[in-house]
Amino acid sequence: MADSSDPIALLDSAFRGATAAAFPEIGDSDPLITASKQAALGDFQSNVAMGLSKRVGKPPREVATAIVAKAAAMPELQQIAEPLSDKSIAGPGFINIRLKGEALAALLSAMDTPSLGVPAPDVKETIAVDLCGVNLAKQMHVGHLRATIIGDALARVFERLGHKVIRQNHLGDWGLPIAMVTAKIAADANSGKINLDTLKLDDLDKAYKQAQRECTADEAGLAAVERFQLGPKARAELEEQVRGAKEKLAAAKLTLVKLQSHDPEIYAVWQRIAKITVDECVAVCGRLHATVRAEDTAGESSYSNELAEIVDDLVKRGIAEESDGALVVRLDGPDDLDDRGQKITEPCIVRKSDGGFLYATTDLAGIRRRVRKFGASRLVYAVDARQSLHFQQVFAAARKAGYARKPNGENAPLRHAGFGMVLGEDGRPFKTRSGDNVKLTDLIDEAHQRASAEVNRRSAALPEAERDRIAEVVGVAAIKYADLCNDRMKDYVFSFDRMVAFEGNTGPYLLYAFARINSILRKAQAEKSIDTGPGAPFRKAALHIVQPQEKTLALAILRYPGALKSMADACEPHRLCGFLYDLAGAFSSFYDACPVLAADNESTVLSRLRLCDLTGRVLRDGLTTLGLPVVERM
RNA sequence: GCGGGCGUAGCUCAAUUGGAUAGAGCACCUGACUACGGAUCAGGAGGUUGCAGGUUCGACUCCUGCCGCCCGUGCCA
CATH class of the missing domain: 3.30.1360.70 (Arginyl tRNA synthetase N-terminal domain)
Structure with missing residues (x-):
């Protein structure tokens, strides 16, 4: 038609x-x-x-x-x-x-293909998605949750629409803080305190924090001791601390130099730390059902030998200039506007007055690599909204330098898909009771545990091993959906209680709708001997869109391709969430009002079964595109 | 100071980007036939969209001025 x-x-x-x-x-x-x-x-x-x-x-x-x-x-x-x-x-x-009812049936039939009505893209793009953004020697925690979940969902929707996606996990693996922990680990390994082969990320995480503390001189404390005359003992302790910190800091700086010159011993320790970090990151992302592989990781270190060249290039072409000893790219020209067309008053600093480079320099190198080497036609960054100014500066500087220019001469669109914070139920940043960041593994464990209680109660008949697998899926789906379903830019309140209530607009509700559909298909096969295999005749059955609930469901299904496009265009996963919730709701109403297997004639049975099947495939496809795992029954 | 974000039902959030009577979920209230999974469905109650102006056929949305909270703001990442 x-x-x-x-x-x-x-x-x-x-x-x-x-x-x-x-x-x-x-x-x-x-x-x-x-x-x-x-x-x-x-x-x-x-x-x-x-x-x-x-x-x-x-x-x-x-x-x-x-x-x-x-x-x-x-x-x-x-x-x-x-x-x-x-x-x-x-x-x-x-x-x-x-x-017309017939028109709806015809449109649904036209959409009932493997692609579910999603057209091939006009031009197939290569889109680089920056996501996850972990740091060396640190556990993944709540601060990485949204960058991973949202970034993965965006990557998935671009892939779903037929584009090529390059995921980039911009690992923070370079610079003085990294040198601090590397120096500490190297020293401890040398003195036999630790064994590099059996080292765990948890050990690194502790060492990182300790190194940070040891290298920070408590000058304020010392000043306070002097001001308040707290006595010789306190004074001696603090003087010792400050002296120690200065020594450790000097050692760390030396280590940084060794690292940068690839000193064999230090570099080997650093590589070991990097491997432990990345392995664990990949494992946690796996549990989260987010696709981040080792080969998607591009550490800051991988840009280290390009930075001097980039800065030279900028200076030579008059794009960067000196200012108070630093090199900056001024962005106050008429073409240097941010995403909203606003002026950027602060310049982008690309080299410090001491000669060191900054994360802006690395990000410039990242843009250049993604556009020139990877052939990206569009760049998307799933990074905390608080870095908004930073990205506007880097984007403008990159455009000015021509690093975002595609082979056809146009600039690749650069987009910061920023997001708000994860808050606790007290409205403050989500932390543990002791004030630490919540580790993602603990978060997943708790969701798993809470989901187990529900699954065990509601689905006691299923084998225990399956219940456990379902609980993990349900827990992860609950966490991810709760994150994805609100407006990306806003902060949101993290609440296990609400997530695992599993009622209303939640991940488990969508999984449940999907499971019920599968249940009908299983029952059709088992009790009515209707073939539900891949090429089964019912998949070509005539559709009769008669009841209001059937019509509402049909209209919902037909919105699917548009919902995907809308999510991709705006880089806003909550749009697809809203669609899936509407779809699941339309299905639930249909399910309640329109008997499928017990319909009064065979033609209606087959039509409704086909409607169920199509709904189920759209649900599965949509959930998968968001990065939510699904189960056939729960 | 300047720049940005946010403010919607008791709570958590939407609103197809300027469209009709501002919608969901939670909580609260009322219903659902020995029909396919009650993690459901049907319904009720709940609103001066922070405040005050303006733009127009029409404003949660755009403009101006306030109030409140959060974030950022030249050498950390």
Whole structure:
């Protein structure tokens, strides 16, 4: 019937034509087709008349009447929509459109393909997604949760739409803090205190914090002792601390130099630390059902020998200039605007006055590599919103330097998909009772544990091993969905209690809907001997969209390709979450009102079974695209 | 100081980017036939969208000015 199964696209085309025919002097104009909010009004609506009113100098209802007259006569529209008339015009000039049941069935059939109605992209892009962003020698904690979950979801949606995705885990593995811990580990290994071969990330995490403490001179404490005359003992202790810290810091700086010159012994220790970190990171991401592999990791160290060259390049071409001994790229020119078209007042510092490079320099190198070496046509960064200014500076500097320029001469779009903080139920940053960051493994464990209690209670009949596997999936789905379902930019409140209540708008509710669908298909096979295999006849059965719940479900299913596109365009996973929740809700209502296996005739049974199957495949596909694991039964 | 973000039902969040009576979930209340999984469904109650103006057919959305919270702001990453 149509080359597209998206009703909005079909209506857009028809109303665009009708509008042009009614008002040739206007030329092409967007018919503003949207799904109706209230089913009572219609399925879709065009809001073009109100906007056009002023341009053609006629009252909006008159404009709507003229467009309706043209549209009503179009065969392509007659085929899919109920006849239009003056009664289709409501309020100030809304044009309400209702689809025919047969048209819905035909559209669903057209969509019922392996791609589920998602068209191949006009141009296949290569998109680099920055995600995860862990640090050497540190456990993954809540601070990495959103960068991993959101970044993975964005990577998945781009892949789903047919693009090539390059994941980049920008590992913080270089610089003085890293040298501090490396120096400590090397010293401890030399003195036999630790064994490099059996070292765990937990040990590294402790060593990191300790090294940090040991290298930080408590000058404030010493000053306080002097000011308040706290006595010789306290004074001696603090003087000792400050002297020790200065020694350790000097040693760390020496280690940094050794690291940078690839001193065999220090470099080997550092590599060992890096391996332990990355292995653990990959394992945790695996538990989180997020795709981050070792080969997706590009440490800051991997850019270290490009930084001097980049800065030279910037200076030579007059892009960077000296300022107070540092080298900066000024971004106050007319072309140096941020994402919102605002001026950037602060310059981007690319080299410190002591000659050292900064993370801005590394990020510039990252942009250059992603565009030039990997051929990325678009860059997306799933990084904390607090780094917004930093990215606007780096992006503007990269554009200025031409590092974002694609082979065709255009700049690759650079996008910071920032996100808000994870808060505890007290509204403050989510921490443990003792004030530490919550480790992701602990977070997953607790979700798993809480899910176990629910699964054991509700599904006692399932084998224990399966219940445990289900509980882990449910726990991870609960964590991830809770994160993805709100507006990325906002902070959100992390609550196990709400997540594992499993009621309402939660990951488990979506998994449950999926499990119920599978249950029907299993039962169809087992009790009614209906073949439900891959090429089974019911998958081609005629669809009858009759009951209101069937119609609502059909309209929901058809929105799927648009929901994916919307999520990808805005880099906002909560849009797909909202769609899936609507879909699951539409299915639940359908399930409640429309018997499938017990329907009163065979034709209805097969039609509804096919509707279930299609819903299930869309649910699975959508959940997978968000990065949520699914189970067949729970 | 300057820049940015946020403020929506008791609580947690939406609102197709300017569209119709601002929607969900939790909690609260009322219902659901010995039908496919009650982790469900149908319904009720709950709102001056921080405040005050403005723009227009129409504003949670855009503009201006305030109030409150958070974040960032030249040599950490």
